[in-house]
Amino acid sequence: MLNKNEIEKYLKFYNSEFGKEVLKEEAKFVESKLKNCKNVLSVGCGPALLEVRLSQIHPEMNITGLDNSKEMIVQASKSIHLEYGGAQHLKFDDNSFDAVLYVTSIEFIKEYKKAVKETNRVLKPKGKILVLMLNPKSNYFKNEYMDRNSYIWKNIKHTNVEEIKEFISKYFFIENEEYFLGIKKGETIASKNPGLASLYVVEGKKHGE
Numbered sequence: 001m002l003n004k005n006e007i008e009k010y011l012k013f014y015n016s017e018f019g020k021e022v023l024k025e026e027a028k029f030v031e032s033k034l035k036n037c038k039n040v041l042s043v044g045c046g047p048a049l050l051e052v053r054l055s056q057i058h059p060e061m062n063i064t065g066l067d068n069s070k071e072m073i074v075q076a077s078k079s080i081h082l083e084y085g086g087a088q089h090l091k092f093d094d095n096s097f098d099a100v101l102y103v104t105s106i107e108f109i110k111e112y113k114k115a116v117k118e119t120n121r122v123l124k125p126k127g128k129i130l131v132l133m134l135n136p137k138s139n140y141f142k143n144e145y146m147d148r149n150s151y152i153w154k155n156i157k158h159t160n161v162e163e164i165k166e167f168i169s170k171y172f173f174i175e176n177e178e179y180f181l182g183i184k185k186g187e188t189i190a191s192k193n194p195g196l197a198s199l200y201v202v203e204g205k206k207h208g209e
């Protein structure tokens, strides 16, 4: 459970110039990947800042944000649909979403394998799973992980992103993997270099009729 100070610190990051830039770039990236999706679920949405941005760009999208932290989800704007609950037991019907999104959340989910199976269940045939993970090879990650007070160090559950990708590939056809969002000297730069890119992205498709 996060305390008040930890939540404030988390939100303060997104209020900083650097945090705003990160959010802008992430939202632009996700938007480009989910353009034609109508019903979108974001698992581990936290304060759902990216999801709210996405819904402003695409008012026609039905976006649901889910998180198992009450402290996080109460921070989210009610302009999108919000659900409190665990990724390992999704409270949605089979075949109900066009896309399921994880923005730096799958690696924070203890039972991520159950979450991947559940994602498969709730996605429509040929639906998309889009997973953005913190890239452990990046300098950004290494610096954060060295700090014993950081959110990342305190909360991350899995740091082997290759293993996560392998597991996803058991359930989905992997359409793309890439590195994204370079960070250098506290600024975002366009770089796909694994040492600089803060995110590792996996895109998969549910097998369909």
Ligand SMILES: C[S@@+](CC[C@H](N)C(=O)[O-])C[C@H]1O[C@@H](n2cnc3c(N)ncnc32)[C@H](O)[C@@H]1O
Pocket: 043, 044, 045, 046, 047, 048, 050, 066, 067, 068, 069, 072, 085, 086, 087, 088, 102, 103, 104, 105, 108, 109, 110, 111
């Ligand atoms: C690093 S935060 C990312 C939040 C948000 N996506 C963002 O980009 O700011 C990880 C999130 O995953 C959520 N989380 C961890 N385990 C979860 C679970 N089992 N079910 C749902 N959400 C979970 C945490 O509560 C937290 O909000």
